[in-house]
Amino acid sequence: MDIIKAHELTKQYKDVNALDNFSISIPKNKIIGLIGKNGAGKTTFLKTCAGRIRQTSGEIKIFDDKVFDNLNVLSKLVFVDEESQYNSGYKVKEIIEMANLYYESWDGEFADKLIKHFKLNTNKRYKKLSRGMKTQVNIIVGICCRMPLTILDEPTLGLDAAFRKDFYHILLTDFINHPRTIIISSHLLNEIEMLLEEIILIDDGKLLMHTSMEDFSNYSMMLSGNTTYLESFTEGKEVININSFVNTSEYIIKNNLSKKEITELKNNDISIKSVSPQDLFIFLTSKGVLFDEF
């Protein structure tokens, strides 16, 4: 069963389409990454899924039902982002108590364990916490409520590298123990790729790609060697990016060459490498003009 079904979703802000005819189906009980540059439309999409904002046109169904102003659906999802809802002066322990009352599936024991683990002072007021500590509180609420649809919008902002690693591990372990649909948005694909089963690529409010993480890792390949040779070899092929230096070039192309073509490349001293998902994401969304213009 698909948990999220969006059909030609459009969200207009003045004359900009933050979401532009965005259609997607998101399956149940997987960890899915929503990847895009700043301003690509990640947060707008997630907020629409969470019923925080209403689309301009198109349709979105969560658990086969409309989400905006629908408590039936809203009680089955959690949305964690940076502009936290608790900025009103509550103490951390009050926030935890409220979460306990609000979420039926709240795991208080696990929350206490995480508070200890993060060494959070629960008598402190939320708005007096550092950015990293605020993020920690948000994460605790987002994980311990165990909602069937857990939406984490850039969940690691303000956290140092060691803590981010810690968070990924906690999230994954809890997912194994309590499977649910988790959507994480990020622009740091290299950090979260290991966690993901599927990846959604968004750019300019449009869906660029939705595929398994594995297919994305195998999507492209890098050929490097003599420019003249590569120019003619790649004619008629899908080229994603070209980077040239004197008379050698690196071509990123779609990974669909025949065995014969690969042998031909090897015989012509062309080296073949795989492309990291993070690099592929940058190539797919930067249109390859970055360096030439500056």
Added chain:
Amino acid sequence: MILSTESTVPIYIQIAEGIESDIINGLLEEEKNAYSQYQISKQFSINPATAAKGINLLVYSGILYKKRGLGMFVSKGAVDMIKNKRREIFLSTTISNFMQEADKLGITKAELKRIIEEYKEI
């Protein structure tokens, strides 16, 4: 088993190769328990579906098998199977790459032969 995110080898292949290496090195024994999907997933913080994919690769090739309710086990004869497979890869791919590189560098077969014969294990 060690996994590297820097490597260009897909993670599920690294998992399969890592388990194979642990079998050859005797860390995992034939007819005894192998790592489970969730063990690998938690240990390396990777998606359980990816871990399952690596394990299934070895189930498919007969190196691991599933005992109902008891988890994954190393097959009898797994060590020989893995060694045979790696020997084949070594004799075809590794040697051929090695010879091509030697040829490019102008190292003759006679020279190579002498070096191999004089090679002492360190």
